[in-house]
Amino acid sequence: MLAQPVESPAAAPVLVARGLTKVYRTGEVEVVALRDVDLDVAQGEFIVLLGASGSGKSTLLNILGGLDVPTSGTLKFRDKTLSGAGEAALTAYRREHVGFVFQFYNLIPSLTVRENVALVTDIAEDPMDIDEAVARVGLAPRRDHFPAQLSGGEQQRVAIARAIVKRPDLLLCDEPTGALDVQTGRLVLEVIEQVNREIGTTTMVITHNAAIAGMADRVLHLGDGRLAGIDRNARKISPAELHW
Amino acid sequence: MKALDIKLLRDLRLLWSQALTIALVVGSGVAGYVTTLSAVDSLEHARDSFYASGAFADVFAAVERAPRAVVDELRALPGVADVQVTAEHAVRIEIADVTDPIIGQLIGVPRERPLAMNRVSLRGGRTEDGPGPALADGALPAWVSENFALAHGLTPGDRLQALVNGRLRTLQVAALALSPEYVFAGSFGSPDRRGFGVFWIDGDAMDAAWDMRGAFNRVAVKLAPHASERAVVDALTRALAPYGASLAHGRDDQVSHSMLATEIAEQRVLGTIMPAIFLAVAAFLLNVVVSRLVATQREQIAALKALGYANRAIARHYLQLVGVIVALGLAIGVALGKWLGTMMLGLYAEFFRFPRFDHILEPSLVWVAAGLSVLTALAGTLGAIASTVRLAPAQAMRPPAPGRYRPTLLERMGLTRLPTVLRMILRQMERRPWRTLLAAGGVAAAVAIVVLGNFFRDAVDTLVDTQFNRSMRFDVSVWTLKATSDRAAGELARLPGVTMVESSRYVEATLVNGHRRERTQIKGYATQPELYRILDVDGRATDPVGQGLVLTDRLADKLGLRVGDRVQAEILEGRARTLTLTVDAKVREMMGLNAYIDRRLLNRLLGDGDLSSGFVLKIDADREPALLAATREMPRVVGAFSKASLLRNMEEISARNIRIMSGVLTAFAAVIAVGVVYNNARIALAERAWELASLRVLGFTRTEVSALLLGEMALVIAVALPLGMLAGWGLVHALIGALKSDQFFFPIVILPRTYAWAAIAIVAAGAASALVVRRRIDRLDMVAALKTRE
Numbered sequence A: 001m002l003a004q005p006v007e008s009p010a011a012a013p014v015l016v017a018r019g020l021t022k023v024y025r026t027g028e029v030e031v032v033a034l035r036d037v038d039l040d041v042a043q044g045e046f047i048v049l050l051g052a053s054g055s056g057k058s059t060l061l062n063i064l065g066g067l068d069v070p071t072s073g074t075l076k077f078r079d080k081t082l083s084g085a086g087e088a089a090l091t092a093y094r095r096e097h098v099g100f101v102f103q104f105y106n107l108i109p110s111l112t113v114r115e116n117v118a119l120v121t122d123i124a125e126d127p128m129d130i131d132e133a134v135a136r137v138g139l140a141p142r143r144d145h146f147p148a149q150l151s152g153g154e155q156q157r158v159a160i161a162r163a164i165v166k167r168p169d170l171l172l173c174d175e176p177t178g179a180l181d182v183q184t185g186r187l188v189l190e191v192i193e194q195v196n197r198e199i200g201t202t203t204m205v206i207t208h209n210a211a212i213a214g215m216a217d218r219v220l221h222l223g224d225g226r227l228a229g230i231d232r233n234a235r236k237i238s239p240a241e242l243h244w
Numbered sequence B: 001m002k003a004l005d006i007k008l009l010r011d012l013r014l015l016w017s018q019a020l021t022i023a024l025v026v027g028s029g030v031a032g033y034v035t036t037l038s039a040v041d042s043l044e045h046a047r048d049s050f051y052a053s054g055a056f057a058d059v060f061a062a063v064e065r066a067p068r069a070v071v072d073e074l075r076a077l078p079g080v081a082d083v084q085v086t087a088e089h090a091v092r093i094e095i096a097d098v099t100d101p102i103i104g105q106l107i108g109v110p111r112e113r114p115l116a117m118n119r120v121s122l123r124g125g126r127t128e129d130g131p132g133p134a135l136a137d138g139a140l141p142a143w144v145s146e147n148f149a150l151a152h153g154l155t156p157g158d159r160l161q162a163l164v165n166g167r168l169r170t171l172q173v174a175a176l177a178l179s180p181e182y183v184f185a186g187s188f189g190s191p192d193r194r195g196f197g198v199f200w201i202d203g204d205a206m207d208a209a210w211d212m213r214g215a216f217n218r219v220a221v222k223l224a225p226h227a228s229e230r231a232v233v234d235a236l237t238r239a240l241a242p243y244g245a246s247l248a249h250g251r252d253d254q255v256s257h258s259m260l261a262t263e264i265a266e267q268r269v270l271g272t273i274m275p276a277i278f279l280a281v282a283a284f285l286l287n288v289v290v291s292r293l294v295a296t297q298r299e300q301i302a303a304l305k306a307l308g309y310a311n312r313a314i315a316r317h318y319l320q321l322v323g324v325i326v327a328l329g330l331a332i333g334v335a336l337g338k339w340l341g342t343m344m345l346g347l348y349a350e351f352f353r354f355p356r357f358d359h360i361l362e363p364s365l366v367w368v369a370a371g372l373s374v375l376t377a378l379a380g381t382l383g384a385i386a387s388t389v390r391l392a393p394a395q396a397m398r399p400p401a402p403g404r405y406r407p408t409l410l411e412r413m414g415l416t417r418l419p420t421v422l423r424m425i426l427r428q429m430e431r432r433p434w435r436t437l438l439a440a441g442g443v444a445a446a447v448a449i450v451v452l453g454n455f456f457r458d459a460v461d462t463l464v465d466t467q468f469n470r471s472m473r474f475d476v477s478v479w480t481l482k483a484t485s486d487r488a489a490g491e492l493a494r495l496p497g498v499t500m501v502e503s504s505r506y507v508e509a510t511l512v513n514g515h516r517r518e519r520t521q522i523k524g525y526a527t528q529p530e531l532y533r534i535l536d537v538d539g540r541a542t543d544p545v546g547q548g549l550v551l552t553d554r555l556a557d558k559l560g561l562r563v564g565d566r567v568q569a570e571i572l573e574g575r576a577r578t579l580t581l582t583v584d585a586k587v588r589e590m591m592g593l594n595a596y597i598d599r600r601l602l603n604r605l606l607g608d609g610d611l612s613s614g615f616v617l618k619i620d621a622d623r624e625p626a627l628l629a630a631t632r633e634m635p636r637v638v639g640a641f642s643k644a645s646l647l648r649n650m651e652e653i654s655a656r657n658i659r660i661m662s663g664v665l666t667a668f669a670a671v672i673a674v675g676v677v678y679n680n681a682r683i684a685l686a687e688r689a690w691e692l693a694s695l696r697v698l699g700f701t702r703t704e705v706s707a708l709l710l711g712e713m714a715l716v717i718a719v720a721l722p723l724g725m726l727a728g729w730g731l732v733h734a735l736i737g738a739l740k741s742d743q744f745f746f747p748i749v750i751l752p753r754t755y756a757w758a759a760i761a762i763v764a765a766g767a768a769s770a771l772v773v774r775r776r777i778d779r780l781d782m783v784a785a786l787k788t789r790e
Helices: A057-064 A087-097 A113-121 A130-136 A152-164 A182-199 A210-215 B003-014 B016-053 B070-075 B146-151 B203-210 B229-243 B255-296 B298-306 B311-348 B363-389 B393-397 B420-431 B433-471 B487-493 B553-559 B599-606 B624-632 B643-697 B702-738 B752-778 B782-787
Strands: A013-026 A029-042 A046-050 A072-077 A098-101 A170-174 A202-207 A218-223 A226-232 B059-067 B080-086 B088-094 B102-109 B140-145 B159-164 B167-178 B196-202 B215-223 B476-485 B498-513 B516-525 B549-552 B566-571 B577-587 B595-598 B611-619 B637-642
Touching: A013 A057, A029 A057, A029 A202, A029 A226, A046 A057, A046 A210, A057 A170, A057 A202, A087 A098, A098 A152, A113 A130, A113 A152, A113 B420, A130 A152, A130 A182, A152 A182, A170 A182, A182 A202, A182 A210, A202 A210, B003 B016, B003 B311, B016 B255, B016 B311, B016 B363, B016 B643, B059 B229, B070 B080, B070 B215, B070 B229, B080 B102, B080 B229, B088 B215, B088 B637, B102 B159, B102 B203, B102 B637, B140 B146, B146 B167, B146 B196, B167 B196, B196 B203, B215 B229, B255 B298, B255 B311, B255 B363, B255 B433, B255 B643, B255 B702, B298 B311, B298 B363, B311 B363, B311 B643, B420 B433, B420 B702, B433 B643, B433 B702, B433 B752, B476 B487, B476 B624, B487 B498, B487 B611, B498 B553, B498 B599, B516 B553, B516 B599, B549 B553, B553 B577, B577 B599, B595 B599, B611 B624, B624 B637, B637 B643, B643 B702, B643 B752, B643 B782, B702 B752
Parallel strands: A046 A202, A046 A218, A098 A170, A170 A202, B102 B196, B140 B167, B516 B595, B549 B577
Antiparallel strands: A013 A029, A013 A072, A218 A226, B059 B215, B080 B215, B088 B102, B088 B159, B140 B196, B159 B167, B476 B611, B476 B637, B498 B516, B498 B566, B498 B611, B549 B595, B566 B577
């Protein structure tokens, strides 16, 4: 829950990862997707994860979001240890603390905009008002439309509204603009940036699009499963200024 | 093996659980068909060969006593090929340690000429002309009907007593026997192995006992080819009229033959209706599963086309897949049908006895079953396969257009405050109305089948309750050999434990209205019967208070009689007389074709004095054995029947058979329910795995996600239950209509327990399928769902 005021990035970290390693075994083949990653994520921070396909960025995001567990290493969310947590604990973690935005939106086609958002308020403890969330992403006029009646960008904004309505501690976005054109993508990024700025939600965005990195407080570079480098932006630029 | 065949096998391996459930539904239908119709074929075959080998007569008649000289006259009647006369008598049988009364039919086998008709087959392959004369100690050798002997554990050499014309004689079992005349083991049209036996004894001994030398009282006639049975029956009736009580009739009125015929006719109806339902459900399941399969394989189909496969080859590929499933179902069905059919013959063998009774599975039956299964498969899948195969390759390469949703009817009607999950379920169902309807229809069919299977139990219970508890309020009924002075009622009243006696007189008669004739018994009852009441199907009593007859409505209809009409009654007992009676009332009785009258009025009309031929007794509890023993000392009494034993005998066979039948039908219905629920849930899961995984990512628990998918199944079942109960009610009515007979008015009573049981069985089957699908929901791959577009 995000009751406390926005703190500076230097404050106590929300997520602490030490030696995170993920190995996938398919038959006799072993693929190391993540090798020994150490990471502290501060409250309210905006992080962009950059890397090519297969660099391990999605694996890292999935583990941080409680969709997957590491093969070795530890991960703590505040005082909760997530590495080695069971199914029920991970479900509860996602339910209470994490908001996801995906490349393909993952909306429920049989529900309208408002109802897709309501899906989360139904199970969250202290959600914001549905209409407020829908308004934040600029979809108030289209709130009773079904996904099939919306453009890609609009659908992605519904996904964002659905992710933030529970006031998550973490907003995790996996290639949120991957399926969108530049114009629409910029609009979606503006919404994400605005959420981070106004509500103070700790935000991580995965992308292979280096141009987006300018929005971040910190940029993490992943390659071959390792954390290859960390850049800190002295000045964040607004999505409107981004070009790709 | 061709690549396409390998694909076929791989697809089947992937679909194995769904393929199996569909094969089982097809198998249930085929099994139902093969079971009943093979049993009926076997029954007919055994009957026909026994009738041929035993030279079963075509026309039967009974007289009081006629001289043998008449035989030549009868032989000369037009249409008569052969005549056989015998002497027969019903007697009381006593076996050590058996308290229940036993009626024995004694048949004299003439010494000088072996039986030419209704020939007896002896067990153990023995062939003898007759049972032989009395033994040195006076005991009479007797061939004993096999079923009776088996029920009492009698073997050759065992002895029993028969009250032969007032004198107790010892009979010694010479052999176990079967006769085409007594294939059905029972008396008064209800199965009874213990209370009724047939005994063939030496004809001379029989003649001596009843003073029937040079005379006979039974006639069997073989018709000449193409002779009219009706004409012969009439001629015979006229020729025998001077000899008292001539009751000529054809095979249709012969008890054993008509019981066999009824059973065969009923099973033919059942064996047609039930499999039709199963195959319809199987067609639906195939449709759902195959539509889904070809939809998921659109891109593969496009690729095959791009590679140059013709439409026909692709269609054949999918039809082969269906063919394998149906062939599996056919194999299961035929094997199961053969097994159940053999089992059914075992049940039949308890009351239908033949020298040879083998299960026959006619190849034609298997071919018809195969043809029906193939038609089912084609009806279910041809449309789905054809539409996909016809797609242009480029079009097929693209994924199908995303589903369009809209608010449900309920919401459009203003009910907007539905929970989100329920809303999703309802919209999903409304988006595929046909699938939802067919799924509900399939489950409803299962419910209806369970209702039907258990209805028979309700009907028999109701019949038994009406008949044995509410109509027959006596404890013991006593029958005399001939109508006797009603003073006997006073004697019976003085026997131990008797609290009430009611007299009745039964007279054989033919009722005639114009050209319509019906043979029946006129039953003279007390004016206001207390112990043996005339009840209609609703349990209302009618008393024979007026100056005429009370008729079972079916009998009145057969005779074309309405209340107030006059009817001629030709009395077939003693001196030939014709009474003219009015119809006072019609009553819708459950069993029989009865004509009731006030006993005193009947006696007055006949001018025979105050006579009775039967008495019903109410007795103190636990005095029954003493009372039955006392009646045995009364020479005029031919039998005293305990109502409790009658009931027990009837329930022993009927109740068990009905339990087996309802058990088998419930199992079959469960197969349907599992088939429908499981396949629907699997397909819904396949189609919506992506959506469900997305919800899991959002933090929905496994239980919540399962509720979403299985909730749809629960709703389908909830809708199907009342529909199925209604359909069951309709099915019962249709079936009873198809099984309508003169003898019975089957009460259409479906007790709440039957509906409850149907609901429990189907919900259990649904829950079991849901659990299996639930395990798959638990294994949903969340990460994969996020990587692919729907």
